[in-house]
Amino acid sequence: MKIGMVFPAVEYGGQEKNLVLLSNELYKKNYDLEILSYGNKNFTTANINPNIKRINLELNSIKFVIINLIITLITSGMLKIYLKSSLKMVGYLISNKYNTLICFQAGGLISFLKILTMSKTKIITRESTSPISMTRIQKSAFFYSLRINLKKFFYNLSDLIIANSKGSKNEINNILNKDKAIQINNICDFSNTQIISATKFDPIFKSPTKKIITVGRLNATKRVDILLKATKKILDTHNVDLIIVGEGPEKLKLKKLAKDLTISERVHFIGFSDETHNWIANSDLYVSASIVEGSPNSIIESVCLGTPVVAAxxxxxxxxxxxxxxxxxxxxxxxxxxxIKSINNILDNEKLRKELSKLSKKQKSNYSADKISELYIREISKLNEIN
Structure with a gap:
């Protein structure tokens, strides 16, 4: 059985990390798999097993120059990458090169191409966020309705949808009016990971302040501005530093806000890091003000590492x-x-911090690589039993 892991527009973050961790675990269990992405951009949040083959979906053949040019002229961003990737995907679907494609991106498009090519390949679309909450960001009722109907159309084309939260699974099934989505957790497994002690890891941890941390893409939905404003007030009563790990379009705006709030010296913009586990494990508290999430890796990692969490x-x-x-x-x-009130409560209550840490660590087994990969294997096997 041959499996393709589809991730055209490689970008660091939770989806990338889960694709790599799942791929490594499936390979370890002797599954024949390849990772399909556009271009040669490296994965950065986790290390791919070097024996796993990567397929570049970029197609520079002279036969496709005009099509590539048209796509470049009329599209941009991820849509451009998805459409350019589809040119090569069509060939793989026609030849039935893969028994199953697990799409971490572009699942709807790949499912549509499957129908056009009459391919026998099974398509699994992985949904990593709340489809309705993300769509509600649209201020126009027309565009909200349009996006929901498009999602319904493309969801119906997939053989299976895997959501990483029960809520997202239920939303998808409600949109479709049938049970086509299931829920499988993200992988979070530090069983073979050495945590570097605080003072050896980064100079920030040498100061006696309490460390509050948040991790994620710096965009509007993460509401990091709330955390900056909260930090301003918390500094009136507590000696804290706010550590912000991640990159994104809001970074400069957030840096300006920190300066305007006169807390720049207590706010540390780390940028992207492939050692989020060390940052989280050595912090006193993890915080999230995000208004839209699926099943955020950073909160799962905090739970598995025993770092108390305050989250919107x-x-x-x-x-x-x-x-x-x-x-x-x-x-x-x-x-x-x-x-502010919740953060202050945890900072003031060492007993509560220890209790939350203890309770959190008991959840680790829910996210083990072995357990999660077996759930994927079960679903892949069930799909391929259907002719």
């Missing part, structure tokens, strides 16, 4: 990961005052 109660991941607030603190979204 957005749909759906944080609530599920934190067991409805039993192993972490949930606050209403877009609520700076509740965020």
């Amino acid at each position: 109660d957005c749909n759906f991941g944080p609530k599920e990961i934190l067991d409805n607030g039993k192993i972490g603190i949930l606050v209403p979204i877009n609520n700076t005052s509740k965020m």
Whole structure:
């Protein structure tokens, strides 16, 4: 059985990390698989087993010059990459090169191409966020309705949809009015990872301040501005540093806000890091103010590493990961005052911090690479039993 892991527009983050971790585990279990992506951009959040073959979906053949030029002229960003990748994917689908394609991106497009080519390849679309919450960001009722209907159309074309949260799974099944989506957790497994002690890892940890950390792409939906405003108030009563790990379009704006709040010296923009586990493990508290999530890796990693969590109660991941607030603190979204109160509460209560840390670590087995890969294997096998 041959498996293709589809990730055209390689970008660092949770999807990339999960693709690499799942690929490595499936390869370890002797599955024949390849990773398909556009261009030769390296994966950076985790190391791919060097024996796993990567397929470049970039097609520079003279026969496709005009098509490539048209795509370049009329599209941009990820859509451009998806469409250019599809030229090569058509050939793979026609030849049925893969028994199963697991699409971490562009699942709808690949499913559509499968129908056009009448391929026998099974298509699994992986959904990593709340489809309705992301669509609601659209301010226009027309575009909201359009996107929901497009999602419904493309979801129907996939053989299976795997969501990484129960809430997202339920949303998808409600959109489709049938049970086509299932839920499988992200992988988070530090069983073979050595955590570097705080003072040896980074000079930031040499100061006696409490370390508050957040990790993720710096875009508007992450609401890192709330964390900056909260830090300003928390500094009135606590000696803290805010560590921000990640890159994104809001970075300069957030740096300016930190300066305007006169807290620049207490806010550390780390940028991208492939050692998020060390940053999180050595911090006193993980915080998230995100208004839209699927099942955020950074919160899962915090739970597995035993770092207490305060998170905005957005749909759906944080609530599920934190067991409805039993192993972490949930606050209403877009609520700076509740965020401040909850952070202060944990900083003031060492007993609570230790209790949350203890409860969190008990959840590690839910995210083990062995367990999650077996769930994928089961679903792949079931699909390929169907002729």
